[in-house]
Amino acid sequence: MRWWHTLAFATGVLCAPFGFAGNQKEEALADSIRLALSNAILDARPPKPTFTNPADRQRYEQWLAQMSERLRRKLPDEQHRIEFLETAWYEARRAGLDPGLVLGLIQVESAYRKYAVSIVGARGYMQVMPFWTNVIGDSDRRKLFNMQTNLRYGCAILRMYIDMERGDLYLALGRYNGSRGRPEYPNAVLKAWNNWK
Template sequence: MNRLPRALLSRLRQGRFAALPRTAAVLALGAGLLAAPAHAGNQKEEALGDSVRVALSNAIHDARPPKPSFSNPSERLRFEQWLGEMSERLKRKLPDAQSRIEFLETAWYEARRAGLDPGLVLGLIQVESAYRKYAVSIVGARGYMQVMPFWTNVIGDSDRRKLFNMQTNLRYGCAILRMYLDMEGGNLYLALGRYNGSRGRPEYPNAVLAAWNNWKHAASAVAAR
């Protein structure tokens, strides 16, 4: 499995994602606030160090298709169980079976590649676009993960149309969320706020964390390489 470049991971990452959800959830739920309707993504353009920008660019431009591999049969079995369960849950949103399986396989691959829980990514997509491939927000964010077009200039080839490509959109979204998570020292609550352009406000992080509960599954922790 192709992971994000070491330059990005070594500069940004302070710990694997698996150690973060429980702390983040406590921070969010402990606020005692109900999740209000969330608005689609509005990431802010920020000054990035050259090494971070180059690493993100390299990650985005890895054109190899998602080909997960497994170190043993039990890992493959757990992934297949996850895929079957998530496919059943997603039927109403994505009724075409082939498209739904392709979407889930890609979401799983890109999430794990970025060191994220696939269930978190699915929850974020639920809040951001309600699984609409061609969703466009009032601020111009595009696709499943509502990626702002300026990112194609910062780390891409300036072709905004590619944000409607499934794998491209998921790769951008996962890489950007991973970067925000590392920028916030592993604080998922703040990273989600930054992803939405509402850092410090509870509505969006709480909405995503609540949606994440709809997509949790023991097999989501399956390790891939």
């Protein structure tokens, strides 16, 4: 069973209600949710996709080429850009998310800046709040500037919020940003997602 299924099952206890920079609110987590998130973060599998058939591999390679071309101006170094896209795709799929949604969220949150820090202290590509390292990680906040770690945290947290909101992406995005119920942030991410489909 995938970790997000465990998370969806356990997501009974979490309550929370702006800034476009990932001001997630620290909330009381049920032990089962904390454990599911911790296991998702600790999984050290490398972000290398595997495919069961050639058609899936071909679709992935086409996606990678298209997204790489679109991101060329934001991430000019080709090796870094490919690594970033491979990781974003892997972590998004691992969490049961559309990779385009993750790219749209990153566009809004950090404009693809690895070392972005918001005025509320959110860090990295997906603007993860440092308190998450205490809640589900090893308390090393510096790791939030590591590409794979940041994307893994961000995707796991977004998946948790989607599950908490019973699939309502609009409310989940608001919760991710700490602006639940307000339209600006979810609308910005949904608009950006359309650019990455």
